[in-house]
Amino acid sequence: MSDSLSFILNELGEEHPHGSVATPLYQTSMFAFESVEQMRRALAEETQSYFYTRGNNPTFTALERKLAALEGTEAALLFASGSAAVAAAVMANVEQGSHVVCVQKPYSWTNKLLTKLLARFGVEVSMVDGTRPENFAQAIRPNTRLLYLESPNSFTFELQDIVACVAVARQHGLLTIIDNSYATPLNQRPADMGVDIVVHSASKYIGGHSDVVAGILCCSQAMREKIFSSEYMTLGGVMAPFSAWLLLRGLRTLALRVERVAQTTPKVVDFLARHPKVEAVLYPFHPSHPQYELAKKQMKRPGGMFSFRLRANEMAEVERFCNRLQRFLLACSWGGYESLIFPACTLYGSANYQNPWLDWRLVRVYIGLEDADELIADLRQALECL
Numbered sequence: 001m002s003d004s005l006s007f008i009l010n011e012l013g014e015e016h017p018h019g020s021v022a023t024p025l026y027q028t029s030m031f032a033f034e035s036v037e038q039m040r041r042a043l044a045e046e047t048q049s050y051f052y053t054r055g056n057n058p059t060f061t062a063l064e065r066k067l068a069a070l071e072g073t074e075a076a077l078l079f080a081s082g083s084a085a086v087a088a089a090v091m092a093n094v095e096q097g098s099h100v101v102c103v104q105k106p107y108s109w110t111n112k113l114l115t116k117l118l119a120r121f122g123v124e125v126s127m128v129d130g131t132r133p134e135n136f137a138q139a140i141r142p143n144t145r146l147l148y149l150e151s152p153n154s155f156t157f158e159l160q161d162i163v164a165c166v167a168v169a170r171q172h173g174l175l176t177i178i179d180n181s182y183a184t185p186l187n188q189r190p191a192d193m194g195v196d197i198v199v200h201s202a203s204k205y206i207g208g209h210s211d212v213v214a215g216i217l218c219c220s221q222a223m224r225e226k227i228f229s230s231e232y233m234t235l236g237g238v239m240a241p242f243s244a245w246l247l248l249r250g251l252r253t254l255a256l257r258v259e260r261v262a263q264t265t266p267k268v269v270d271f272l273a274r275h276p277k278v279e280a281v282l283y284p285f286h287p288s289h290p291q292y293e294l295a296k297k298q299m300k301r302p303g304g305m306f307s308f309r310l311r312a313n314e315m316a317e318v319e320r321f322c323n324r325l326q327r328f329l330l331a332c333s334w335g336g337y338e339s340l341i342f343p344a345c346t347l348y349g350s351a352n353y354q355n356p357w358l359d360w361r362l363v364r365v366y367i368g369l370e371d372a373d374e375l376i377a378d379l380r381q382a383l384e385c386l
């Protein structure tokens with residue numbers, strides 16, 4: 001056997017039978033046993049064994065191992081969506097009467113989970129400006145159980161100093177959770193900085209092709225067992241084997257994609273930052289960002305998403321600009337091949353200029369894998385309409 005083949009077989013093990021190079025898709029809902037004794041043992045060890053696919057599946061195991069290795073954690077657990085992963089991570093670690101301190105302006109459904117859904121079960125939340133770690137410390141109460149971070153957040157791109165926030169949490173014996181979807185484990189490894197649970201919307205960079213909705217969390221083996229035996233199995237929002245297979249495929253090019261957008265995005269940001277019709281760019285790796293130094297310290301390279309504020313007097317101008325773009329799709333998600341645009345004004349009712357947290361002049365841009373010059377040319381022609 002050649003060295004490389006034995007390496008693959010040894011390294012990847014039983015998820016690669018017959019020397020299959022790609023991981024097989026185990027599209028099965030259950031696993032059969034040769035004896036009652038075997039079945040009894042598998043049931044008793046359900047958090048580790050193959051018993052039923054609302055549980056473990058060899059395609060899941062292959063993906064979990066890779067994700068845990070990427071994030072530097074002992075284990076990982078897969079969910080039907082990023083929101084399911086966020087909900088499981090939070091719910092497994094609070095009870096009636098608990099309090100959570102969360103960075104302000106988290107992902108919208110994380111916000112609803114904490115402020116609406118969990119409020120029905122007596123869980124309280126304080127939202128704080130996460131740019132100053134002291135704000136987390138000041139919000140802590142006797143019933144606080146965890147700090148929830150999202151750095152950077154995905155519309156205004158504010159950072160939290162992860163090391164400082166973990167220090168606050170440890171001082172008070174609190175658990176930390178971070179949403180790391182934007183940075184990916186290749187650009188930011190929160191577990192290395194002491195974060196307990198790292199969650200991802202794998203619908204974004206990890207999938208990478210806008211064809212799967214999926215979520216993951218990376219944590220210790222003990223935390224995986226705890227979440228597996230409660231929220232994972234009872235709420236049942238598990239990943240489909242085919243989604244896991246698509247994510248395994250997406251992971252193979254993650255490094256290339258992340259490198260590519262780290263080259264192209266700063267060029268597009270630079271163009272916009274200098275344009276007279278643009279008031280400001282919100283991008284952690286642009287020198288105008290108030291946390292530029294922190295970005296360079298805790299993230300390995302620039303990401304592919306940012307927002308900018310147009311110099312517009314009315315919403316209709318923002319709409320005209322967005323409608324004129326040819327190379328950017330108007331769509332909500334991100335992480336795939338195509339460049340996208342998401343104007344904040346879509347969050348406003350028509351002719352209603354009231355939104356407590358987002359300026360209607362903001363436009364979020366996701367840079368895909370296209371050529372930077374073509375994207376810049378398109379933005380230039382669209383800005384001429386202002």
Ligand SMILES: *Cc1c(COP(=O)(O)O)cnc(C)c1O
Pocket residue numbers: 081082083084107150154179181182200201202203204213214215
């Ligand atoms: C999209 C997103 C989520 C939710 O993930 P889904 O896979 O859509 O459920 C959570 N956090 C962030 C930062 C996201 O961008």
